[in-house]
Amino acid sequence: MSSSHALTILPAHRTLAVNSGTSLIEALVDHSIFLRSDCCGRGTCGKCLVQLIQSDGTKKETSACTQQIKSNLTIAVYLCHTDNKEVVSSVAVKNPQSIYGDDVVSRIGAIDMKRDSLDHLQKIVINAIEW
Numbered sequence: 001m002s003s004s005h006a007l008t009i010l011p012a013h014r015t016l017a018v019n020s021g022t023s024l025i026e027a028l029v030d031h032s033i034f035l036r037s038d039c040c041g042r043g044t045c046g047k048c049l050v051q052l053i054q055s056d057g058t059k060k061e062t063s064a065c066t067q068q069i070k071s072n073l074t075i076a077v078y079l080c081h082t083d084n085k086e087v088v089s090s091v092a093v094k095n096p097q098s099i100y101g102d103d104v105v106s107r108i109g110a111i112d113m114k115r116d117s118l119d120h121l122q123k124i125v126i127n128a129i130e131w
């Protein structure tokens with residue numbers, strides 16, 4: 001049985017209840033918060049980079065697709081201009097199914113690797129529509 005942890009999203013100060021062992025990117029998508037995920041969560045593209053603030057105040061940058069929820073966390077998600085680091089937005093919205101790949105072929109491959117991905121693909125689209 002998994003335990004639940006609090007995940008706080010900055011700068012919105014929105015707190016989510018997430019299950020232990022869930023990847024950070026899956027926890028965000030389950031709550032209709034979508035990050036770019038070009039490598040289908042393999043941890044190679046760096047598009048899902050977030051800053052984590054742990055309960056002791058220490059900060060670290062990590063890929064949301066490789067970070068497992070093990071404790072209460074706060075994350076800051078900012079869209080920044082690459083030239084001057086100016087914050088453009090605090091939320092990025094795109095097709096939520098992109099956590100399984102940025103194209104349809106990658107998503108089909110994800111379903112072949114993990115059969116319950118199909119149910120998750122359906123669920124996250126429905127959540128996005130209800131947002």
Ligand code: FES
Nearest residue numbers: 039043045046065
């Ligand atoms: S590093 Fe590619 S989705 Fe996380």
